[in-house]
Amino acid sequence: MSDAPTLSALSHPLELARALIRRPSVTPLDEGALDVLQTALTKLGFTCHRLVFADDGAPPISNLYARLGNQAPHFCFAGHTDVVPVGSGWTTEPFQADVIDGYLYGRGASDMKCAIAAFVAASAQFTEKHKSFNGSISLLITGDEEGDAINGTKKVLDWLKARGEKIDVCVVGEPTSQTKLGDMAKIGRRGSLTAKLVVYGTAGHSAYPHLADNPIPHLIKLLGALIAKPLDNGSAHFQASTLAITTIDVGNTASNVIPGSTRAAFNIRFNDLHTGENLKAWLKSTLDAAAQGAHYELETRISGESFLTPPGVLSELVAAAVQDITGCRPEISTTGGTSDARFIKDVCPVVELGMVGLTMHKADERCALKDLDDLTAIYRRMLERHFATT
Numbered sequence: 001m002s003d004a005p006t007l008s009a010l011s012h013p014l015e016l017a018r019a020l021i022r023r024p025s026v027t028p029l030d031e032g033a034l035d036v037l038q039t040a041l042t043k044l045g046f047t048c049h050r051l052v053f054a055d056d057g058a059p060p061i062s063n064l065y066a067r068l069g070n071q072a073p074h075f076c077f078a079g080h081t082d083v084v085p086v087g088s089g090w091t092t093e094p095f096q097a098d099v100i101d102g103y104l105y106g107r108g109a110s111d112m113k114c115a116i117a118a119f120v121a122a123s124a125q126f127t128e129k130h131k132s133f134n135g136s137i138s139l140l141i142t143g144d145e146e147g148d149a150i151n152g153t154k155k156v157l158d159w160l161k162a163r164g165e166k167i168d169v170c171v172v173g174e175p176t177s178q179t180k181l182g183d184m185a186k187i188g189r190r191g192s193l194t195a196k197l198v199v200y201g202t203a204g205h206s207a208y209p210h211l212a213d214n215p216i217p218h219l220i221k222l223l224g225a226l227i228a229k230p231l232d233n234g235s236a237h238f239q240a241s242t243l244a245i246t247t248i249d250v251g252n253t254a255s256n257v258i259p260g261s262t263r264a265a266f267n268i269r270f271n272d273l274h275t276g277e278n279l280k281a282w283l284k285s286t287l288d289a290a291a292q293g294a295h296y297e298l299e300t301r302i303s304g305e306s307f308l309t310p311p312g313v314l315s316e317l318v319a320a321a322v323q324d325i326t327g328c329r330p331e332i333s334t335t336g337g338t339s340d341a342r343f344i345k346d347v348c349p350v351v352e353l354g355m356v357g358l359t360m361h362k363a364d365e366r367c368a369l370k371d372l373d374d375l376t377a378i379y380r381r382m383l384e385r386h387f388a389t390t
Helices: 013-021 033-043 109-129 153-163 215-226 276-291 313-326 369-389
Strands: 047-053 061-068 074-080 103-105 136-142 169-172 184-186 191-200 242-249 261-270 295-304 331-333 350-352 366-368
Touching: 013 033, 013 103, 013 109, 013 369, 033 047, 033 061, 033 109, 033 136, 047 153, 061 153, 074 109, 074 369, 103 109, 103 369, 109 136, 109 366, 109 369, 136 153, 169 313, 169 369, 184 313, 191 215, 191 276, 215 242, 215 261, 215 276, 261 276, 276 295, 313 350, 313 369, 366 369
Parallel strands: 074 136, 074 169, 169 350, 184 331
Antiparallel strands: 047 061, 061 136, 103 366, 184 350, 191 261, 191 295, 242 261
16 A cells, blocks of 8 residues: 555655655665655656566566656656665664654665655646646656666666657756755766776695795785776866775685685776776786786676766756755766766766765665755756756
């Protein structure tokens, strides 16, 4: 049974935000979160499609695509109802959606169930005032943004393409705001490459190192070559790329044994001066030069390429809407980790704007009630500006 708000309440985001937070939709589980959202959108006249994808060896994921109207221009709100695990240290129940001293607490409050509630409330407010408007509004909501992102947004976009549906612009509700609502919007993200490096040697007694081949010095030399100099100094819209060593593991419990192998992992966050494939080639050439005969194996995974929606019509629309409501213009940025915008950028311009992210993924995740109302007003203003000028 759904606990979605009544039609009369949908213009106000709090009730829907609380209903969504009460669903413990830790990736890959949905736990009825999309039922709540679909019920609300159906009341507003959206045509809803539940899309479950379960291939590529990943868990089945439930997604929702809802659209109001069938004409261009087509404005899409995108986001996710899945959340990260609760963790420890909470002073409230993480899925109870308590309101305390002007804040709504719960896992997903910041990232990003409140933004989804604001999508719906903004659409309700806009369509109530503009019962006939030239265009379409849609919501593309996935259940695995916090997971492998295999059976979510990318598959929904493929489904839309097969149907011949075209999105003109998209706003993603990720928690981009830094310390106050609307102080930052994102027009791109760095790419991410994760690597696992294994170096092999010959095990032996530590008292007779000449009879062994210690892989640890080889690993140190290889990692040293990778971090010897910066990857770049940044580009017009991006900060410098980074390589962070995230773990070094030997697994040796004996102090008098030279191990036969050792391993490390590292992550590269790269800007638009690189591609994943170019970085893989650079890794191989750098490691080969430093190995000097040492045997190593490298496994890489690219979770997303860098992307950019150049400053222009969409970023200006978003910035102007923020200024209309808050009085301040957001910083236009490309910082932070990956998001599903990396898939959406292949079909249309995309900008991210959402809640303050200070508590996302933390204990006592929360959002200010005023921010919830103001974000709704910002999203509504985007719709008003978009459909008035296109």
